[in-house]
Amino acid sequence: xxxxxxxxxxxxxxxxxFGEAMAKxxxxxxxxxxxxxxxxDGGERVVSxxxxxxxxxxxxxxxxxxxANMIQTAVETFGxxxxxxxxxxxxxxIGAVDSVSEEEYDRCFDVNVKAIYHGVQSVxxxxxxxGGGVILNMASTGGTRPQPSITWYNASKGxxxxxxxxxxxxxxxxxxxVCAINPSAALTGMLFMHEGEDFPERSEYLLSTIPLGRLNxxxxxxxxALYLVSDEASFxxxxxxxxxxxxxx
Numbered sequence: 001x002x003x004x005x006x007x008x009x010x011x012x013x014x015x016x017x018f019g020e021a022m023a024k025x026x027x028x029x030x031x032x033x034x035x036x037x038x039x040x041d042g043g044e045r046v047v048s049x050x051x052x053x054x055x056x057x058x059x060x061x062x063x064x065x066x067x068a069n070m071i072q073t074a075v076e077t078f079g080x081x082x083x084x085x086x087x088x089x090x091x092x093x094i095g096a097v098d099s100v101s102e103e104e105y106d107r108c109f110d111v112n113v114k115a116i117y118h119g120v121q122s123v124x125x126x127x128x129x130x131g132g133g134v135i136l137n138m139a140s141t142g143g144t145r146p147q148p149s150i151t152w153y154n155a156s157k158g159x160x161x162x163x164x165x166x167x168x169x170x171x172x173x174x175x176x177x178v179c180a181i182n183p184s185a186a187l188t189g190m191l192f193m194h195e196g197e198d199f200p201e202r203s204e205y206l207l208s209t210i211p212l213g214r215l216n217x218x219x220x221x222x223x224x225a226l227y228l229v230s231d232e233a234s235f236x237x238x239x240x241x242x243x244x245x246x247x248x249x
Contacts, residue, residue, distance in 0.1 A: 013088030015042025132175030
């Protein structure tokens with residue numbers, strides 16, 4: 001029996017990285033998936049690779065109307081919605097706290113925090129009408145064990161952690177579970193988000209912080225996500241699961 005048979009999921013930022021890996025893993029486990037992304041080329045590529053049980057929707061998660069549209073698309077296309085994964089993320093340029101522009105700060109909090117607000121506002125009526133559902137937020141080890149030089153990013157992910165726990169407590173009586181994943185750094189677009197950084201040196205530093213001796217892989221996060229959104233985790237809510245090779249131990 002596939003673990004997500006007949007479930008419907010919306011995954012933001014699913015045109016690459018963690019989101020792409022989750023979309024493909026969920027499809028393999030029997031789900032139908034709405035791939036949402038701001039990058040049309042990436043989103044359409046992922047859908048073309050996973051077939052008829054996926055749909056692509058362009059969505060800027062900073063905009064409430066875009067988020068509402070992706071939720072509506074899932075319900076209209078597949079008849080229901082069981083899982084919302086708030087995965088889309090943004091990291092500002094590495095540097096001192098006073099080197100980050102207000103524009104970067106705003107984008108960081110809009111994508112990493114306000115998007116969760118938009119997602120909750122749009123998905124709650126659907127979950128309530130169905131008697132339950134699962135929200136999975138992508139936080140970060142930066143939100144619980146902050147690394148230097150990305151302070152405002154760390155703060156946004158700390159907000160995602162607290163939001164997850166608070167939402168879990170508030171929504172549990174309605175059968176709505178809310179969990180999060182705290183991944184360590186991975187070789188995805190997030191790590192390479194800005195030009196001009198010394199990527200080999202930074203990767204070597206990040207690797208030195210992980211006891212298991214390797215960087216995160218998108219498939220590691222997808223496997224954890226699969227468990228948290230499946231019925232096997234039906235008694236788990238409010239958990240922020242570290243997927244970090246022991247970095248936070």
